[in-house]
Amino acid sequence: xxxxxxxxxxxxxxxxxxxFLLLIFFLVTTTIETDAGLDxxxxxxxxxxxxxxxxxxxxxxxxxxxxxxLLVEDNLMEIKDLREAASAFLENGADGSCTYCKGRKDPxxxxxxxxxxxxxxxxxxxxxxxxxxVQNELVGAYNDLRNREAQRLYGTDFTTMESxxxxxxxxxxxxxxxxxxxxxxxxxxxxxxxxxxxTTD
Amino acid sequence: xxxxxLPDIVFMLLFFFMTVTTMKDSSLMVANTLPNASxxxxxxxxxxxxxxxxxxxxxxxxxxxxxEPRIQLNDKFANVDEVGSYILAExxxxxxxxxxxxxxxxxxxKEANMGxxxxxxxxxxxxxxxxxxxTTYEGDAFNNLQ
Numbered sequence: 001x002x003x004x005x006x007x008x009x010x011x012x013x014x015x016x017x018x019x020f021l022l023l024i025f026f027l028v029t030t031t032i033e034t035d036a037g038l039d040x041x042x043x044x045x046x047x048x049x050x051x052x053x054x055x056x057x058x059x060x061x062x063x064x065x066x067x068x069x070l071l072v073e074d075n076l077m078e079i080k081d082l083r084e085a086a087s088a089f090l091e092n093g094a095d096g097s098c099t100y101c102k103g104r105k106d107p108x109x110x111x112x113x114x115x116x117x118x119x120x121x122x123x124x125x126x127x128x129x130x131x132x133x134v135q136n137e138l139v140g141a142y143n144d145l146r147n148r149e150a151q152r153l154y155g156t157d158f159t160t161m162e163s164x165x166x167x168x169x170x171x172x173x174x175x176x177x178x179x180x181x182x183x184x185x186x187x188x189x190x191x192x193x194x195x196x197x198x199t200t201d
Numbered sequence: 202x203x204x205x206x207l208p209d210i211v212f213m214l215l216f217f218f219m220t221v222t223t224m225k226d227s228s229l230m231v232a233n234t235l236p237n238a239s240x241x242x243x244x245x246x247x248x249x250x251x252x253x254x255x256x257x258x259x260x261x262x263x264x265x266x267x268x269e270p271r272i273q274l275n276d277k278f279a280n281v282d283e284v285g286s287y288i289l290a291e292x293x294x295x296x297x298x299x300x301x302x303x304x305x306x307x308x309x310x311k312e313a314n315m316g317x318x319x320x321x322x323x324x325x326x327x328x329x330x331x332x333x334x335x336t337t338y339e340g341d342a343f344n345n346l347q
Binding site: 013015016018019020022023026027035036037038039040041042043044045064068079080122123124125126127128129130131132133135136137139140143159162163166167168195 | 204207208211212214215218219235236237238239240241242243244245246250304306307308309310311312313314315316318319322325326327329330331332333334335336337339342343345346
């Protein structure tokens with residue numbers, strides 16, 4: 001019987017390839033998960049230089065009490081009706097300067113979308129989840145209107161356009177193109193959602 | 202040329218990445234069931250985000266910190282008046298060019314009351330951290346009401 005010459009050779013040539021493959025797989029898949037939520041801007045603490053007088057009819061007041069009930073423009077309202085009421089207020093267009101609005105042009109409601117302000121107030125005992133639902137509905141009202149206009153002008157939803165614009169993986173030439181479109185739609189229905197105490201004369 | 206050690210090197214790299222790219226998340230000391238919302242935006246660019254957690258302390262901390270919702274900053278409980286200085290401290294840690302574009306992510310338990318949130322918002326306004334993100338899960342917002 002012939003003597004064995006050491007241990008038998010194992011072909012390990014493909015080992016590196018396998019390991020590289022695994023390495024690349026992990027590099028690609030282990031992205032840290034991104035959070036999502038409602039973006040809001042808080043009002044600055046310094047009051048504006050001169051007091052801006054806002055007509056009462058341009059303010060849409062939403063009050064949430066401690067039991068999670070809504071008082072919208074001094075009337076009790078279910079949260080599910082809020083989105084529609086807010087949209088109707090925003091695109092009312094009483095002064096006729098808003099050509100794309102489909103509102104009822106009710107003279108006792110907002111003049112045009114750039115003047116319309118939604119004022120949100122809450123009680124200290126209000127539950128956070130209720131507050132978020134109301135916020136969601138108000139942002140939703142803006143998004144509905146913006147989507148409608150984006151569909152009319154560009155044939156796509158505003159929200160998809162915006163998320164594509166904000167996505168860092170979108171190529172920059174596409175982003176530049178989207179920037180103007182997003183800006184235009186945002187200017188049509190500027191988001192004026194105030195959480196500060198708004199006082200009127 | 203011998204490439205026999207190549208697999209070992211690559212495996213070492215592999216293990217390095219497997220261990221390092223795990224989620225770096227400060228351990229939660231508060232209950233943190235976020236509410237649902239549908240009109241959400243993704244929070245891109247993690248390096249521009251400062252997190253504030255709010256919720257009821259978990260079981261093991263309840264003896265010390267009670268069962269009322271509390272604020273967690275990094276790895277410790279904090280009072281409302283510490284939020285401002287925390288934001289300033291976190292902001293100072295960030296590179297100069299990012300300091301003006303920071304977002305504060307509020308990860309608030311759905312059972313919390315708005316009183317605490319209002320106080321936090323007031324603190325944020327005082328240090329001029331105006332961009333906030335109410336972090337939520339994606340879902341139907343009306344599920345919150347049940």
